[in-house]
Amino acid sequence: MNMFKSALCGASIIALTAIGAQAATLTVTDISGAWSNVVGGQQVNINNGATSTVRWGTPTNAQSGYDFTPEGTPLDAAQDVDFTLGTFTHHNFPITAGTGISSASLDVTFKFYLGSDSSTIYTRTSQFVFNHWETGNSDNPCADGGTEGSGVNIxxxxxxxTAVTNPNSTDSFEIVDGNITRKYVFAVNGFDIGDEFWTVENQTNQATIKARFTYEENIQPAPIPLPAAAWMLMAGMGGLAMASRRRNRKS
Structure with missing residues (x-):
């Protein structure tokens, strides 16, 4: 009996270890971005390809614009560790006054699976809305309050x-696998832009979109069947008890 208990405990430890190993990964299989809802601007061009771009303005040499470049996939992520879904880039080039945009939206869609179950793909889309201020290059003072020709206004x-909508949101997923229910929490932390950033003229500025996931396990073990020998032993003990009661009645 002690040997049976020892073997059972060992099997349980192995099973729990396997469950933990399976649940501790997330694999992103595809990431894409799509620009839309551009307000204002002239000569606006949107290209939602591998790197999604929007360009605007009557240029001096090149148009101003935004890019979204997704991370390469497949992308494996460990639990409770931030990982990058993609990079936002602002290109600031001189354009004719009055031809800049005032806002644009970016939908970032990504697909992923949990653990080793690559047959079940989840899809999530987060929308980011940016307000844009195309400032006059020779304003005095500049829009940020600084002096033209120095610092960020060099x-x-x-x-x-400005990130008007920069979601920091979570989704929960419950996966039932046999007699085990796992709850996953997936969080998109948003672009690390803060409330706003300022881009130097004739240069670019970048921010990355971060995400992370974690999980909880709700283990509901199924009843463990007794070996046939144990059932036979219990039946035998029941028979002995009945025989004992009969002898007691006769006496």
């Missing part, structure tokens, strides 16, 4: 990008 007054 090449002319810097342009401002």
């Amino acid at each position: 090449n002319g007054c810097a342009d401002q990008v």
Whole structure:
């Protein structure tokens, strides 16, 4: 009996270890971005390809614009560790006054599976909305309150990008696998832009979108069947008890 208990405990430890190993990974299989809802601007061009871009303005040499470049996939992520889904880039080039945009939206869609179950793919989309201030290059003072020709305004007054909608949200997923229910929490932390940033004229500025996941296990073990020998032993003990009661009645 002690040997049976020892073997059972060992099997349980192995099973729990296997469950933990399976649940401790997330694999992102695809990431894409799509620009839309551009407000204002002239000569606006949107290209939602591998790197999604939006360009605007009557250029001096090149148009101003935004890019979204997704991380390469498949992308494996460990629990409770931030990982990057993609990079937002602002290109600030001189354009004719009055031809800049005032806002644009970016939908970031990503697909992933949990643990080793690659047959079940989850899809999530997060929307980011940016307000844009295409400032006059020779304003005095500049839009940020600084002086043209110094600091962030070294090449002319810097342009401002503000994250109006920069979601920091979570989704929960419950996966039932046999007699085990696992709860996963997936969080998109948003672009690390803060409330805003200023981009130097004739330069670019970048921010990355971060996410992370964690999980909880709710283990509901199924009843463990007794070996046939144990059932036979219990039946035998029951028979002995009945025989004992009969003898007691006769006496």
